[in-house]
Amino acid sequence: MIYTVTFNPALDYVIQVNHFKAGQINRNTKEDIFYGGKGINVSCILNELNIESTALGFIANFTGKALKDGLSQMGIYTDFIEVQKGMTRINVKMKSDEETEINGMGPVIEKVHFDALLEKIHSLKKGDFLILSGNIPSSVQSDAYEKVIEQLNEDVDFVIDAEKDLLMKTLPYHPFLIKPNNLELQEIFGVTFETEEQIIDCAKKLQEMGAKNVPVSMAKDGAILVDENGNVYKQGVCKGNVVNSVGAGDSMVAGFIAGVLKKKGYKEALKLATACGGATAFHSGLATYDQILDAMKTLE
Numbered sequence: 001m002i003y004t005v006t007f008n009p010a011l012d013y014v015i016q017v018n019h020f021k022a023g024q025i026n027r028n029t030k031e032d033i034f035y036g037g038k039g040i041n042v043s044c045i046l047n048e049l050n051i052e053s054t055a056l057g058f059i060a061n062f063t064g065k066a067l068k069d070g071l072s073q074m075g076i077y078t079d080f081i082e083v084q085k086g087m088t089r090i091n092v093k094m095k096s097d098e099e100t101e102i103n104g105m106g107p108v109i110e111k112v113h114f115d116a117l118l119e120k121i122h123s124l125k126k127g128d129f130l131i132l133s134g135n136i137p138s139s140v141q142s143d144a145y146e147k148v149i150e151q152l153n154e155d156v157d158f159v160i161d162a163e164k165d166l167l168m169k170t171l172p173y174h175p176f177l178i179k180p181n182n183l184e185l186q187e188i189f190g191v192t193f194e195t196e197e198q199i200i201d202c203a204k205k206l207q208e209m210g211a212k213n214v215p216v217s218m219a220k221d222g223a224i225l226v227d228e229n230g231n232v233y234k235q236g237v238c239k240g241n242v243v244n245s246v247g248a249g250d251s252m253v254a255g256f257i258a259g260v261l262k263k264k265g266y267k268e269a270l271k272l273a274t275a276c277g278g279a280t281a282f283h284s285g286l287a288t289y290d291q292i293l294d295a296m297k298t299l300e
């Protein structure tokens, strides 16, 4: 079983406002709610690719219930820990002349809740896969990712998709996959990329620090993968019109893992990852199976 962990899941309230004006009443011209948070997004794309997963994390209040019920209706297993203070957040994603995101705080996670998560993680068995994605709320200690990984049976592979500080501390535990984007990679090493060689060098440095496979996503410029066998693959993007930038990276992680589980080899896994990222970028909400297949056909 694949387990995704989202410390701070969300309902993503995606709205269109024509020419948003701050300080005034604005009216939506389009609105949708999607189940979100990075790990949840990975579970949703895996589900489209007919791969079962269980979503773990913390939920609270009626928004948490809506998230849990919605995912179950989609056929995604959930094993959330329910907490009492605060609520599962509603993240506003506004498309107007510019895209604006307002992400909520999320509920308060106490030690007893965190320990309950560790217990679940401890029960993962050989053959299971853990995907840890996204931010941690302020009520959780900054070493939360390491604590989770330390509970893992050594036969369980894990993936980390998180910002600099969370990510870097997990490298000594040898994550199977990390997926920084090129901007995050620049921030990690304090450099500005001018050549692809620099990107490859930095990805290799992350391998020296412990990561096994490092696909670096570069939005409209595609991705570069440095795999655990020392191969370097460059992949361009799918053809299409971008309407959404939310969840492309999560879709990519899901596609890569799906490719690996289908024993396609890392080069092919990168293609599937790119199709998933592209299909999400070209549509409102996360990609569907058909959209991923269409995107795949446009890849070189």
Ligand SMILES: Nc1ncnc2c1ncn2[C@@H]1O[C@H](COP(=O)(O)OP(=O)(O)OP(=O)(O)O)[C@@H](O)[C@H]1O
Pocket (backbone or CB within 6 Å): 181, 182, 217, 218, 219, 220, 221, 222, 223, 236, 237, 238, 242, 245, 246, 247, 248, 249, 250, 252, 273, 274, 275, 276, 277, 278, 281
């Ligand atoms: N403008 C785009 N055109 C085509 N494909 C895109 C575009 N943006 C993203 N993609 C696809 O999605 C993949 C992941 O995108 P990106 O590098 O933006 O990830 P990310 O920064 O983790 O995304 P996010 O955090 O916004 O979900 C890219 O490698 C590419 O295949």
Ligand SMILES: O=P(O)(O)OC[C@@]1(O)O[C@H](CO)[C@@H](O)[C@@H]1O
Pocket (backbone or CB within 6 Å): 008, 010, 012, 035, 036, 037, 038, 041, 091, 103, 134, 135, 136, 246, 247, 248, 249, 250
């Ligand atoms: O506040 P975080 O945890 O950094 O990001 C949360 C979030 O913006 O990331 C996902 C897209 O990657 C969305 O579904 C969600 O709203």
